[in-house]
Amino acid sequence: MLPSLLNSYKILEFEGVRGCGKTYTCLSVAQTxxxxxxxxxxLPLIQSDPRLAISGARPHVIDEWKTMPELQELAYREAEATGSMLLTTSLRPGSPEPYVRSHASAAAHIRMRTLSLFELGLSNASVSLAGLLDGRFDPMAKNVSIGTIASYICKGGWPFAREANSAQALELAGRHVGDILATDVTAMGKKPSTAQDVLAATAGCEGDFTYARIAQAMKAHGAKTPSRNTLTAYLGVLEQLYLVERLNGWAAPVRATSRVKVKPRYLPCDPSVGVFACGLNERDLLRDASIFSRALKSMALRDLLVYASALEPGVQPQVRYYADSDGLAVDFVLLLADGRWAAINVEIGEAQAKDSIKRLQRLCKKVRNGGQLQDPAFCAVILAGTNRPRRDEATGTYVFPITAFGA
Known part of the structure; x- marks a missing residue:
């Protein structure tokens, strides 16, 4: 997306978890x-003279501008031509200053995440998200074992661990996340150990993301349960550091809207983060289907968000979950700016596919009865592995392995 964005905006702002490749990406086009x-x-030099931060040939990168928030406004004031300034941050920005807010049209915001399976060379991308939205489906079978998928989960998508095996990559990811907790969490006045316990709860929490359920997950890991206010504060810190993805519930236009659940849920930003936080390894994933399933959904969400971000450069994709008090739950709902939507479930294997398709069809029926939205652009069940990628004859639902998914 970079060439198009550089020719369209004066400023590109890159956000994402530390270590996902923001600076490296910027350096591929930057001069200074x-x-x-x-x-x-x-830092001491630019604190004494902030203009030093923007001196040099352009495109010019200001890496981690949040260390001096005033650098953002300075960049906006000084950027004259398209592609002038590239700003990166690993800390979620708050409300911008008035000048920045009034010149928002000058900038594009790019949320970067860890590498998807396709970017890692582990997916053949024969099932394109853009293609599914247009009704195209030409899968090339790439069935891999459950053990291989477990290794992909542990490997994660960290650029610095691309060449490592799954065990080495998990160790590297653990050190990296541990460093973020030890430095950034401490700098924000919070305890790294509590932050890791809450991070583990996001990976281990199943179903409703209520205080009681989180407390249960933390207790299962031998952690002390914090108060509601403390838990909320730590979730906020993890979100600020991009260590978790926040999923809001979809307020679907169904008849009984009061029965729809909309409270946010959280998943680790990368599947390896959840594995590390819970003190697990590849063998642990293969011993417990529920743990494997949650880690698989974390990986699928990362990939879905990466692929969806390529649909409209500079526009953040909207992904939600659906759940209601009737017991219906759908993992992910993709919402597009033009009003189209898609429903996606993530399952381990073929044994769960039939029931998963039924849940997707129940959601479609509820939305249809609501009378406000058209049918989805597509429904899909993404499996850890299958040698039968297909379009279900009865419902039109796509079924394919995660190793065939791409942008």
Whole structure:
């Protein structure tokens, strides 16, 4: 997306978890860079003269501008031509200053995530998200074993661990996340150990993401349960650091809207993060179907968000979950700006596919009876593995392995 964005906007703002590749991506097109998070040499200089941060040939990168929030406004004021400034941050920005807000049209916001299976070379991308939305489905079978998928989960999508095996990659991911907790969480006035316990709960929590369910998940890991206010604060910190993905419930236009659940749920930003936080490994995933399923959904959500972000450059994809008090639950609902939507479930294997298709059809029926939306652009069941990618004859639901999914 970079060439198009550089020719359309004066400023590109890159956001995402530390280590996902923001700076490396910017350096592929930049002429100069200011590392604003270099505290011993660079930061003292730009604190004394902020204009030093934007000096140099352009495109110019200001890396980790949140260390000096005033750098954002300075960049907006000084950017004259398209592709002038690239700003990166690993800390979610708050409300922008008035000048920045009034010049918002000058910038594109790019949310970066860890590498998808396709970017890692582990998916053949024969099932394109864009293609599904247009009714195209030409899968090439790429069935891999459950053990291989478990290794993909542990490997995660960290660029710095691309060449490592799954065990080494998990260790590297653990060190990296541990460093974020030890430095950034501490800098925000919170305890790294409690943050890791809450992070583990996001990976281990099943069903409704209520305080009671989170407390149960934390207790199962031997952690002390914090108060509701403390838990909310720590979830906020994890979200600020992009270590979790927040999923809001879809307020679907069904008849009984009061029965629809909309409270946010959270999943780790990368499947390896949940495995590390829970103190698990590849063998643990293969011993417990519920743990494997939750980690698989974390990986599928990451890939879905990455692929959806390529549909409209600079526009953040809207992904929700659906659940209601009738017991109906659908993992992900993709909402597009033009009003189209799609419903997706993620399952381990063929044994769960039939029931999963039924749940998707129940949601379609409820929405149809609501009378406000058209039928979905597509419904799909993504499996950890199958040698029968297909379009279900009775319902039109697509069934395919996650290793065939792409943008």
């Amino acid at each position: 860079i200011t590392h604003a998070d270099e505290k011993s040499i660079v």
